[in-house]
Amino acid sequence: MSGRILDIASNTFREAVRDRVLYNLIAFALLMSGAAILVGQISIGIERLVVINLGLTAVSLFGIVIAIFIGIGLVSKEIDKRTLYTVLSRPVQRWEFIIGKFFGLAGTLVVNAFFMSVGVFAALFYVSRHFQTSDGWVLVALYFIILQFLIITALALLFSSFSSPLLSAVFAFALFVIGTFAEDLRGFAGLTKGIVRWLATGAAYLVPNFSALNVISSVAHEQPVAGQLILSNTAYTLVYASMALCGAVLIFEHRNLK
Amino acid sequence: MTAIDILGLEKTYSVGFWRKKPRCALRPLHLQVEEGEIFGFLGPNGAGKTTTLKLLMGLVYPTAGSAKILGMEINDPRMKAQIGFLPEQPYFYDYLTAGELLNYYGQLSGVAPKERSRKVREVLERVGLPDVMRVQLRKFSKGMLQRVGIAQAILHDPRIVFLDEPMSGLDPMGRREVRDLMEQLKQEGKTVFFSTHILSDAEALCDRVAIIHLGELRSVGAVADLTSSVEGKIELIWHGNQVPAAMKALGADCHVSGDTVRAVLLEGNQDAALEALRREPLRIISLIPVRTSLEEYFVRQVQPSQAVAGVTK
Amino acid sequence: MSPSWRITITASVLLVACLTGSVLLLRGIDRERSAATLEEVLYISSPTLLKRMSLGYDGLLADVYWTRAVQYFGDKLIRGSEHFDLLAPLLEITTTLDPHLLVAYEYGSNFLAPKIPGGAGQPQRAIKLAEFGIRNNPNQWHLYYDLGFIYYMELGDYANAEQAFADGAKVPNAHQVMRIMAAKMAEHAGNIQTARLMWVTTYQTTLDPNVKSNAVAHLNALQVDEDVTSLEGLVSHYCETMGHLPQSFSDLAAANMLRSVPVDPLGHTYKLMPDGRVEVRVPDDLPFIEKGTPIGYIPPRMPKLPPVK
Numbered sequence: 001m002s003g004r005i006l007d008i009a010s011n012t013f014r015e016a017v018r019d020r021v022l023y024n025l026i027a028f029a030l031l032m033s034g035a036a037i038l039v040g041q042i043s044i045g046i047e048r049l050v051v052i053n054l055g056l057t058a059v060s061l062f063g064i065v066i067a068i069f070i071g072i073g074l075v076s077k078e079i080d081k082r083t084l085y086t087v088l089s090r091p092v093q094r095w096e097f098i099i100g101k102f103f104g105l106a107g108t109l110v111v112n113a114f115f116m117s118v119g120v121f122a123a124l125f126y127v128s129r130h131f132q133t134s135d136g137w138v139l140v141a142l143y144f145i146i147l148q149f150l151i152i153t154a155l156a157l158l159f160s161s162f163s164s165p166l167l168s169a170v171f172a173f174a175l176f177v178i179g180t181f182a183e184d185l186r187g188f189a190g191l192t193k194g195i196v197r198w199l200a201t202g203a204a205y206l207v208p209n210f211s212a213l214n215v216i217s218s219v220a221h222e223q224p225v226a227g228q229l230i231l232s233n234t235a236y237t238l239v240y241a242s243m244a245l246c247g248a249v250l251i252f253e254h255r256n257l258k
Numbered sequence: 259m260t261a262i263d264i265l266g267l268e269k270t271y272s273v274g275f276w277r278k279k280p281r282c283a284l285r286p287l288h289l290q291v292e293e294g295e296i297f298g299f300l301g302p303n304g305a306g307k308t309t310t311l312k313l314l315m316g317l318v319y320p321t322a323g324s325a326k327i328l329g330m331e332i333n334d335p336r337m338k339a340q341i342g343f344l345p346e347q348p349y350f351y352d353y354l355t356a357g358e359l360l361n362y363y364g365q366l367s368g369v370a371p372k373e374r375s376r377k378v379r380e381v382l383e384r385v386g387l388p389d390v391m392r393v394q395l396r397k398f399s400k401g402m403l404q405r406v407g408i409a410q411a412i413l414h415d416p417r418i419v420f421l422d423e424p425m426s427g428l429d430p431m432g433r434r435e436v437r438d439l440m441e442q443l444k445q446e447g448k449t450v451f452f453s454t455h456i457l458s459d460a461e462a463l464c465d466r467v468a469i470i471h472l473g474e475l476r477s478v479g480a481v482a483d484l485t486s487s488v489e490g491k492i493e494l495i496w497h498g499n500q501v502p503a504a505m506k507a508l509g510a511d512c513h514v515s516g517d518t519v520r521a522v523l524l525e526g527n528q529d530a531a532l533e534a535l536r537r538e539p540l541r542i543i544s545l546i547p548v549r550t551s552l553e554e555y556f557v558r559q560v561q562p563s564q565a566v567a568g569v570t571k
Numbered sequence: 572m573s574p575s576w577r578i579t580i581t582a583s584v585l586l587v588a589c590l591t592g593s594v595l596l597l598r599g600i601d602r603e604r605s606a607a608t609l610e611e612v613l614y615i616s617s618p619t620l621l622k623r624m625s626l627g628y629d630g631l632l633a634d635v636y637w638t639r640a641v642q643y644f645g646d647k648l649i650r651g652s653e654h655f656d657l658l659a660p661l662l663e664i665t666t667t668l669d670p671h672l673l674v675a676y677e678y679g680s681n682f683l684a685p686k687i688p689g690g691a692g693q694p695q696r697a698i699k700l701a702e703f704g705i706r707n708n709p710n711q712w713h714l715y716y717d718l719g720f721i722y723y724m725e726l727g728d729y730a731n732a733e734q735a736f737a738d739g740a741k742v743p744n745a746h747q748v749m750r751i752m753a754a755k756m757a758e759h760a761g762n763i764q765t766a767r768l769m770w771v772t773t774y775q776t777t778l779d780p781n782v783k784s785n786a787v788a789h790l791n792a793l794q795v796d797e798d799v800t801s802l803e804g805l806v807s808h809y810c811e812t813m814g815h816l817p818q819s820f821s822d823l824a825a826a827n828m829l830r831s832v833p834v835d836p837l838g839h840t841y842k843l844m845p846d847g848r849v850e851v852r853v854p855d856d857l858p859f860i861e862k863g864t865p866i867g868y869i870p871p872r873m874p875k876l877p878p879v880k
Contacts, residue, residue, distance in 0.1 A: 091335035243589035
C-alpha cells in the first residue's frame with residue numbers, strides 16, 4: 001500500500017519537473033542576485049534585513065503560487081483528461097491516489113524551497129561577507145514557510161477534488177490571504193456579538209493560521225523563535241493538512257467520475 | 259467459473275442545474291460472462307456500453323444492482339490485480355515515455371520489480387511497438403496510443419481484459435493485429451470482454467455477444483444462434499446467362515456475370531428454384547446456404563426501439 | 572459497488588478529530604504569540620512608510636492595526652503587563668492609515684494621556700494626536716472634547732481646555748455639553764462637580780466599551796472620595812460633640828448623623844477604623860481613589876476596571 005503511494009508521489013513529482021516548474025528557480029535566482037548586488041552597492045547598514053526580508057518573502061510567494069497552480073489541477077486534470085481511468089482500474093484505492101498526489105507536490109515544493117534557500121544564503125553571504133548565529137533563525141523561518149506550503153497544497157488538493165481549476169485557484173488564493181490575517185480575524189470576531197460572533201469565530205478558527213507561520217520580520221530583526229512555537233506550529237500544520245486531506249479523500253471517494 | 263456476473267446493474271444520472279431531470283443511462287442489466295470466452299458488447303453510440311464498463315471498473319457508482327468479477331467485489335484490490343482495462347480513446351500522461359508509463363502501471367499493478375522491465379519490453383513488442391521505449395507519449399499518433407493502451411491492459415497478465423472500442427483509431431492492418439491478439443489472449447485462457455459498434459469484428463471474434471440499445475439489453479447469445487434465428491437464405495449459382503421467369507417469381511435476387519448467374523433466395527423456396535432450373539435445363543454449379551450477417555440481425559434488434567425511445571425521457 | 576464505508580467512516584472521524592485538534596492548538600498558539608504579534612506589527616514603525624506600502628488598502632490595514640490595539644489593551648490576554656509604550660506608535664500608525672478613525676483619538680485622550688498605571692503617561696503625544704484628528708476632521712465636535720479633556724484632566728491647563736471646548740461648541744451639531752464645559756472651565760474648573768460632569772459626558776458620548784468602563788471607574792472613585800471626605804467629617808463632628816471617637820457607624824446613626832450604614836459604589840460597606848479614618852473594604856476593586864485606602868496600601872500594577880458590558 002505505501003509502495004503505491006510512493007509510486008504515485010514520484011510520478012507526480014516527475015510530472016511537475018517535466019512541466020518545467022523548476023524553471024521558476026531561474027527567475028528567483030535572477031531576483032536574488034539583482035537584489036543582492038543592488039543592496040551591496042547602496043550599503044546603508046540594513047543589507048541583511050533587506051536580503052532576508054526579500055529572500056524569504058520571495059521563497060514564500062513563489063512557492064505558494066506554484067502550490068496553487070499545480071495543486072488545483074492535481075485531481076481535476078486527471079478527471080478531465082481521463083488519465084485517471086487506467087490508474088483506478090488497477091489495485092489502487094482512491095484515497096491512496098489522493099495521498100500520493102499530496103506527497104508528490106509537497107516533495108516538489110520542498111525541493112524547490114531547498115534550492116531557493118541556497119540562493120538566499122548565498123545572497124546573504126555576498127552582502128555581509130560572513131554568517132552570524134542569528135542566521136540560524138532563517139532556517140526556522142524557512143521551515144515555517146515549508147509548513148505553509150503543506151497546508152496550501154492540502155487545501156488546493158481538496159478544492160481540486162470537486163471544483164474546476166479556476167474556482168479552486170480563487171478559493172485557495174482567498175484562503176491564503178485570509179489566513180495571513182487569521183489572528184486579526186479572530187480579534188475581529190471577538191468584538192462582535194450574538195450570532196455574528198458565533199459565525200465569525202467559527203470562520204476565524206477554520207481558516208488556516210498563516211499568521212503564526214510568518215516569522216520573516218522577526219527573523220530579519222534577528223529575534224529568536226520560541227521552541228514552543230516551533231512545536232505548536234508543526235503540530236498545527238500536521239493536524240490542519242490532515243483535515244483538508246480527509247476532506248479530499250471523502251469527496252473523491254464518493255465522486256462519480258465522468 | 260463465471261468471470262463476470264452482473265445482477266440488475268442500473269445507472270440513472272440526475273441532469274440539470276437543480277438535478278431534477280433524470281437520464282437513464284443503463285436499465286437494470288443482467289448478464290453473465292464465462293471464463294475463457296471472447297464476449298462482444300455491441301450497441302450504437304450512446305447505448306450504455308461505456309457506462310457499463312465504467313460501472314464494472316468502479317469509476318462510477320450504480321443507482322441499483324451489483325456485479326462481481328471473478329467472484330469478488332468491484333472495489334476489491336485483489337480483483338483489480340487480475341483485470342486489465344482499455345478505456346475509449348485513451349489519453350496518457352504525455353510527459354512520460356512509453357517505457358516509463360508502462361513501468362508506472364506495472365508498479366501500480368504489483369508487477370515484481372525484477373520482472374517489470376522485461377515485461378514492459380515484451381508487451382510493447384507484442385502490440386507492435388518495439389522501438390518506442392524512450393519516446394515521449396506526446397509524440398504518439400492515435401494508433402500508437404491505442405496500442406500502448408492495449409499494452410497497459412495486458413502488461414500484468416490479467417485473467418480478464420476489458421476493452422472499450424479497441425479497434426478505434428487503427429488502420430485495417432492494425433485492426434487485424436488486434437483481432438489476432440485477442441484470439442491469442444483467448445488461447446492463453448483469458449477472458450476478453452470488449453465493446454464495439456463495428457459488427458464485422460464481433461462476428462469474426464466473439465463466442466457470444468450482447469446487444470444493447472438505449473440503455474437496455476436486447477439480446478444475448480452465440481453469434482450463430484442469433485443469426486440463425488433469422489430465416490435463412492441460399493445462394494444458387496448456375497451456368498449460362500439466362501434467368502428463368504420462375505426465378506424472378508420466387509423473388510430471387512439475381513446477378514449475371516460473364517457466363518454464370520448468381521441468385522440469392524429464401525431457403526424455403528429452394529426446391530421450387532431447383533425445379534425451375536431443371537426444367538430449362540440449366541447446369542447448376544453450386545448451392546450453398548448464406549448465413550445472415552450479424553449486421554442484419556443487429557439492425558432488426560435496434561430499429562423497433564425508435565418507438566420505445568420516448569420512454570427514457 | 573458503493574463508496575467504501577470503511578474509508579468514509581475513518582476519514583470522517585479523522586476529519587472531526589483534526590478539526591478539534593486544530594482549534595485547540597490555535598488557542599495555544601494565540602496565547603504564546605500575543606505579545607509577539609504586537610511587537611512584530613511595529614517593526615515598521617514609520618507611519619508614512621507603512622501607508623505607502625499598504626498599496627492603497629490603508630483602510631483595511633488601519634482596521635487590522637486597530638483591532639490588534641483594542642485586543643491588546645482591552646480585557647484580553649495580557650492583563651498585568653505594562654506595554655503601554657506601544658500604545659502611542661499604534662495609535663499614530665492607525666490614524667495615519669485612516670485619519671477618520673475617531674475612536675483612535677478617544678483612546679488617545681483616555682489611555683495615552685493619563686499617568687501610569689492608568690495610562691501611558693504621554694499627554695503631549697496625546698495632544699498632538701488629538702490636534703491631528705481635528706485637522707483631518709474639523710467638524711467632529713467630539714475630537715475637540717477629547718483635546719479639552721486632556722488639558723483638563725492630565726495637565727490642569729484650564730485655559731487651553733476652555734479654548735478647546737469653546738472651539739468645539741462652534742461646530743455644527745455639537746453636543747450642548749461643549750458650551751457648558753467651556754463655561755465651567757472659566758469658573759469652576761477645580762470643582763469635583765466639573766470633574767464628575769466630564770466623566771459622565773465621556774461615558775454617555777462614547778460607543779467604546781473600554782472607554783465606558785474607564786469612565787465608570789473614575790466616577791466611582793470620585794464618589795468614594797466624596798463619601799470618605801463627608802464621612803470623616805461626620806466622625807470628627809461626633810468626636811467634638813461626644814468627646815470620643817465613634818466605635819462604629821451605628822454610633823453615628825444613633826446620634827442621628829447617619830440614616831444607614833454607608834455603602835461604596837460597588838455595594839461594600841465602608842469600614843470605620845479605630846483612629847477615626849474611613850476605609851473602603853476592597854481597595855483593589857476601586858482604582859483611582861485618592862481617599863479611603865488603608866495605610867501603606869500599594870495599588871496593583873494594572874488598574875482593575877469594571878467588567879465591560
